[in-house]
Amino acid sequence: MLEKENLSRDDLLSDELFLEMMDLKSEIEITKYELKYTNKAKLLGCKVEFDKMLKAARAERKKIQQENKKVVPFRNDFADGITHFVGDYDDLRCGSWICTNNGIYAMTQNGESYACSHPILPIKVLKNAETGFCKVVIAFLVRSRWQEITVDKEIISSASKIVSLSKSGIRVTSENAKNLVRYLSDIEALNEDGIIEYVSTSKLGWINGEFMPYGSNVIFDNEGGLKNTFDAIYGKGDREEWYKLVSDIRRDGKMEAKIYLVSSFASIMLEFVNALPFIVNLYGTTGKGKTVSLMLAASVWADPSEGKFMTDAKSTTTASEIRLNFLNNFPLLIDDMAQIKSQYDDDFSKLIYAWCSGVGKGRGTQSLGLTSSMTWKNIIITNAERSLVTENSQGGAINRVIDVEMSASQIYENGNKVVEILRENYGYAGREFVELLQSMDKKEIQEIQKSYYSKI
Secondary structure (H helix, E strand, C coil): CCCCCCCCHHHHCCHHHHHHHHHCCCHHHHHHHHHHHHHHHHHHCCHHHHHHHHHHHHHHHHHHHHHHHHCCCCHHHHCCCECECCCCCCCCECCCEEEECCEEEEEECCEEEEEECCCEEEEEEEEECCCCCEEEEEEEEECCEEEEEEEECCHHHCHHHHHHHHHHCCCCCCCCHHHHHHHHHHHHHHCCCCCCEEEEECCCEEECCEEECCCCCEEECCCCCCHHHHHCCCCECCHHHHHHHHHHHHHCCCHHHHHHHHHHHHHHHHHHHCCCCEEEEEECCCCCCHHHHHHHHHHCCCCCCCCCCCEECCCCHHHHHHHHHHHCCCCEEEECHHHHHHHHCCCCHHHHHHHHCCECCCCECCCCCECCCCECCCEEEEEECCCCCCCCCCHHHHCCEEEEECCCCCCCCCHHHHHHHHHHCECCHHHHHHHHHHCCCHHHHHHHHHHHHHHC
């Protein structure tokens, strides 16, 4: 059937054609016939039906292959240098290791040398754009469920360190640790063409010309305590409802809401105009809508609920630096600076300098080296009951803060209603703003900024 000339519509949609095609051993041959007959189906006006049949045939072929893998008559049947794991992952070259769902082992003079009692394999290498360090994405099958974890390369390169993966569910002990390290190293070395190395980052914002977390060519590899913040950055609810709310708020003419909004958007532009970080602080008596305005600024990018994208002022200096380094170009939103005014004797100059320097403190390592510098270039948006700068503040600190005094009236007629809408609808405008900036020339953005700067 495959070699038959002038196939009819019925021939193209026949079981016989697809069975012959899927019986071919070579994936290249299968693909060749798929392309040939897809074009033929277009000409005969049955491409939709052909595609459905092809998809079903592919699925059936994969099912049969998976069932064949489950049959383990003799272990040595799988000593062909290829992994035989049941799942969605491609088979990899494994050298002398025998790899099935029953476990991973190699034959030695002393008998079987086990690496692991369940399937496990590296599937991606992540090279961090900031540090140059590598991480590896590991896939493993435990309790009939495939899982993936991202670990530092040094973890799977050391028998003493790889044992720590047991807390993730991988069955590794001090007994099989050395063999597991050797197995994972062999798999990676034998499959450099199959295990792709990706550029990764543990920071948000502009990385290698892309904007994280929206980029497609850079992978996020931060599995630390700020993952909750990362997970909060997405679009939810009704885009139009958010835009209608913001349009109504802007139409009311309240300066406080407008300046918070523009600061949230402008944060990611500092990188374009080579500006230093600075602080925008809204101050006034409590109960006027400062926190609601901060939630409005957060909703441009992320979930504005408490404990998500926003934070409070009680974090230590080190914790603040870690968050700033992570956010990178995203705005840092801090609610209620009054919580820490006693720590600084009502003079925030030291804190202002630290936040607006754009660089964290240098810190040593146990090996007498220095850790990688933490850097950021963004806008810090805060609120307080009074101005952040006073007569006693140093001149440099004053120049790094835009203090905005609230009017005596309420910012919002119905603050609870605004909060209710923001908690259900957010995260669209920021992404669309990024797309707008990416469509513009960097020099054009710089010229716009310069024109406003000269007017000011």
